[in-house]
Amino acid sequence: MDTAPPPPQASPPEPNVYAEVQAGAEFGALRRSFRGFAFPLTVGFIAWYMLYVLLSNYAGGLMGTTVVGNINVAFVLGLLQFATTFGIAWLYSRHAGAKLDPRAEAIKADIEGRPARAAAEKAAPAGKGGAA
Amino acid sequence: MTGTMQLAAEGASDHRGLIIGLFGAFVVATLAITVWAGRQNKDADDYYAGGRSFTGFQNGLAISGDYMSAASFLGIAGAIALYGYDGFLYSIGFLVAWLVALLLVAEPLRNSGRFTMADVLAYRMRQRPVRTAAGTSTIVVSIFYLLAQMVGAGTLVALLLGIDGEAGRRWVVVGVGIVMVLYVTVGGMKGTTWVQMIKAVLLIAGTLLITVLVLNKFGWNISALLGAAAESSGKGTAYLEPGLKYGISDLSKLDFISLAVALVLGTAGLPHILVRFYTVPTAKAARKSVNWAIGIIGAFYLMTIALGFGAAALVGPDKIIASNAAGNTAAPLLAEAVGGGPGSTGGAILLAVISAVAFATILAVVAGLTLASSASFAHDLWANVIRKGKASEKEEVLTAKIAAIAIGAVSIVLGIFADKLNTAALVALAFAVAASANLPTILYSLFWKRFTTSGALWSIYGGLASSVLLVVFSPVLSGSETSLFPDSDFAFFPLSNPGLVSIPLGFLLGWLGTVVSKEKADPAKFAEMEVRSLTGAGAH
Numbered sequence: 001m002d003t004a005p006p007p008p009q010a011s012p013p014e015p016n017v018y019a020e021v022q023a024g025a026e027f028g029a030l031r032r033s034f035r036g037f038a039f040p041l042t043v044g045f046i047a048w049y050m051l052y053v054l055l056s057n058y059a060g061g062l063m064g065t066t067v068v069g070n071i072n073v074a075f076v077l078g079l080l081q082f083a084t085t086f087g088i089a090w091l092y093s094r095h096a097g098a099k100l101d102p103r104a105e106a107i108k109a110d111i112e113g114r115p116a117r118a119a120a121e122k123a124a125p126a127g128k129g130g131a132a
Numbered sequence: 133m134t135g136t137m138q139l140a141a142e143g144a145s146d147h148r149g150l151i152i153g154l155f156g157a158f159v160v161a162t163l164a165i166t167v168w169a170g171r172q173n174k175d176a177d178d179y180y181a182g183g184r185s186f187t188g189f190q191n192g193l194a195i196s197g198d199y200m201s202a203a204s205f206l207g208i209a210g211a212i213a214l215y216g217y218d219g220f221l222y223s224i225g226f227l228v229a230w231l232v233a234l235l236l237v238a239e240p241l242r243n244s245g246r247f248t249m250a251d252v253l254a255y256r257m258r259q260r261p262v263r264t265a266a267g268t269s270t271i272v273v274s275i276f277y278l279l280a281q282m283v284g285a286g287t288l289v290a291l292l293l294g295i296d297g298e299a300g301r302r303w304v305v306v307g308v309g310i311v312m313v314l315y316v317t318v319g320g321m322k323g324t325t326w327v328q329m330i331k332a333v334l335l336i337a338g339t340l341l342i343t344v345l346v347l348n349k350f351g352w353n354i355s356a357l358l359g360a361a362a363e364s365s366g367k368g369t370a371y372l373e374p375g376l377k378y379g380i381s382d383l384s385k386l387d388f389i390s391l392a393v394a395l396v397l398g399t400a401g402l403p404h405i406l407v408r409f410y411t412v413p414t415a416k417a418a419r420k421s422v423n424w425a426i427g428i429i430g431a432f433y434l435m436t437i438a439l440g441f442g443a444a445a446l447v448g449p450d451k452i453i454a455s456n457a458a459g460n461t462a463a464p465l466l467a468e469a470v471g472g473g474p475g476s477t478g479g480a481i482l483l484a485v486i487s488a489v490a491f492a493t494i495l496a497v498v499a500g501l502t503l504a505s506s507a508s509f510a511h512d513l514w515a516n517v518i519r520k521g522k523a524s525e526k527e528e529v530l531t532a533k534i535a536a537i538a539i540g541a542v543s544i545v546l547g548i549f550a551d552k553l554n555t556a557a558l559v560a561l562a563f564a565v566a567a568s569a570n571l572p573t574i575l576y577s578l579f580w581k582r583f584t585t586s587g588a589l590w591s592i593y594g595g596l597a598s599s600v601l602l603v604v605f606s607p608v609l610s611g612s613e614t615s616l617f618p619d620s621d622f623a624f625f626p627l628s629n630p631g632l633v634s635i636p637l638g639f640l641l642g643w644l645g646t647v648v649s650k651e652k653a654d655p656a657k658f659a660e661m662e663v664r665s666l667t668g669a670g671a672h
Contacts, residue, residue, distance in 0.1 A: 022659040030666055035579075038235040046396065049228045053392045056221055056374035057385040064373040069355030070362065074217055074374055081224045082430055088231055089426045096239075096419060104415075104667040111669040 166319030192424020197328030210459025212440020225395030282547030394631030398563030401570030568595030590645025595638030
């Protein structure tokens, strides 16, 4: 119980189960769906934030332009950073709920069901499920 | 949080009884909850991770409570009041940063780790060297952050209570240190989480109340509020544009870019934030908690706009600077003003409430930091490196409690004697170390198949050493009037924030350490980590 990563010997799935799952089509689809969404979005929001920082630093004229009343471009861009942050969080969560969670749960159930199935085949007592 | 205090917040000393009463009520109530939570703690899962039983919403509140320090509450409101737009600009990096945590870190970390950040970093690697490195960087980041809070707490609470003189300030630091150690040792993660949730609710409620009162004074017209603030600032439209604080010279602009990069990449590498993801049962709940945190923290920073510009318009920069040169008392002074002004009962009550909220804010943040650093000492350095995995769970938790007391003692002593340290620079440094040493290693570990032990060690030690050394040789320590040692000059690095150099260096070293080392990454270990981190199979 003391070494932090789960002790492999205590966990029913044999080591090569993970390699097998990793090489499988289901996991490939999950990884593509996760990385294809999260990686470009991360690059995008960091670039958008840095653009805002650079404009604040070096584009004083543009940032000072009045939009309405005492509200200028700088203020609107600042509020837009809030809006995009909320928006991206919402987009990612929608994607994760619809595309990632069902795939992840199916793979997890498959992995955790393996020892029991193997045991059943051998007609030996079933191993424990794995998740704590 | 920087600068020297000049006068006690005007009127504060008249209402000291009320303020102390509210402080006392908060401390007693939270300690009672801590004792209650502590009684339910049975094993290491409870002590380190609150039994993993919190909901996404509860943890989202607690994350907000852990993250919104007095530096955000009082510092950002003050920065907006004095520097206008640049104070607002500063707050945005703290929010956007949460997307890194949401998209890349929270869920995989929850799925593959157990108690500490090092659990994830050492997963595929040789345990002892990587745990030593990750434990060291956890403790260094936490101590910098803790020190900033303690130094700030001393000055701030003394100021809010109207305590004059060095002795009063020191007693405040000692008191804060003792209460935070009690939270952590008695309540563990469960108690600390409740303290953070209560603090977040109080902070949001207090901020919301002042925001409503301010906006009401301006007929809910933001443009009118901005106009009145600009006029009262004496700087005209320049006050509403970027540049008053960060745009003074080419160097200060570069320094701001460095700060911005450190803020946006540092949050997802702060150990006391990362351990919060272990307090929920699943990755899905971890995602929910980050979403709540983004909503709460975002709403809070939006309200600091009203607080900061409101303070400029209704209190005025002269009075704010006279109370505290760095503007830290802008929010309490504003509370007094919107409550009816100095001398009025409403003003006194609101001032006391906002001061008590600031105090609660400090206590919750220091407790979170103490917990994360003592947990890393016990779980990473003691149990896995020194005792080589032979320590029992009971011994590990006992070690964590002793470490919390030791860390509390160290931060009390440092907080007393390091009162000249620039707290804003300390916070920025904590973010820079987190972004340079921790984030590259976390991302490489999770997503790069070839990453090896040498890569992890190069990036942690390289990021840590470069950010700390660059600060040592920066104007923060020497070579300028505002330096810690103004009479010496050994500064050769011009920026006060090291992030612009140390963060790319941390990433570069992680890559270089991997490609030049002879060892090959273990593909089976990577398969295990990747599958577990994305699916939650075998999660604790």
